Amino acid sequence: MKRIVVTAIIIATSATLAGAQPAKGPYEPGLGEFMTVIQLRHAKLWFAGKNNNWDLAAYEIDEIKEGLEDAARLHSTFDGVPVSEMIKTIIDPRIERLEKAIDGKSSSQFVAAFDELxxxxxxxxxxxxxxxxxxxRPTVPPLTNQNFAPLK
Ligand code: HEC
Structure with missing residues (x-):
């Protein structure tokens, strides 16, 4: 008798839990989550540039670009804000300038373009x-387990 009651409770509980689970699609990060990752890369970009590590700087700016593209794709508008359009008009030209500075390995252009970004x-x-x-501008590297100096 006791065992039947326990079994019934377990079955009822499992059914409730299963019923409470909504059908899930693939995980989609919110805009704030994209931004937090972009924030980290923005800081790394600064220390890459300050250390004349142009390969790393090029990598980080590429990652920022991809992050913003993904954010714009998943959240083309956000609370009525035209995210995708704003990235195109505000950010894209600034990223281009940064890419030019990094390509030309110019510290002074890098600093100016970083501040513009x-x-x-x-x-x-x-x-x-x-x-x-x-x-x-960050004042200290965001993480101590990454070396920002260029390869010798
Ligand atoms: C298209 C407009 C847009 C651009 C461009 C943009 N952001 Fe954001 N950002 C937002 C919005 C909107 C939020 C608030 C998101 C929310 O409420 O979940 C945000 C939030 C943030 C946050 C707060 C995240 C948190 O949860 O604490 C950080 C940090 C951030 N952005 C960094 C950046 C950096 C760095 C850049 C430039 C490289 C940038 N953002 C460019 C629109 C933008």
């Missing part, structure tokens, strides 16, 4: 009613 991040945040998300 950062201003672009902040313009978009202000335009998206998030003016309190302020990005700036």
């Amino acid at each position: 950062t201003d672009g991040c902040n313009s978009c945040h202000a335009g998206a009613s998030k003016p309190f998300i302020r990005i700036q």
Whole structure:
């Protein structure tokens, strides 16, 4: 008798749990999650450039570009903000300038273009009613387990 009751409870509980599970599609990160990864790469990009590690800088800017493309694809609008359009108009020209600076291995152009990109991040945040998300030049490397110096 006791065993039947326990079994019935287990079956009922499993059925409830199974019923509570919504059908899940592939995992889709929210815009804020894309942004957090982009933030990390923005910091790494700075230290790559400051160390004249142009290969790493080129890699990080590429990753930022891809991250923004994916964000724009999954969240072409966000709370009425035209994310995809804003990336195209605000960010793409600034990324192009950074790529030129990195290609030309120019520290001074890199610093100027990096600051312009950062201003672009902040313009978009202000335009998206998030003016309190302020990005700036990092002062210390975000992680200590990565070497930002170029290969000898
Ligand atoms: C298309 C406009 C747009 C651009 C361009 C943009 N952001 Fe964002 N960002 C947003 C929006 C909108 C949010 C708020 C997302 C939310 O509410 O989930 C955000 C949030 C963030 C956050 C907060 C994430 C968190 O959860 O703490 C960071 C950090 C961030 N962005 C960094 C950056 C950096 C760095 C760049 C530039 C390389 C950048 N963003 C460019 C629109 C933009």
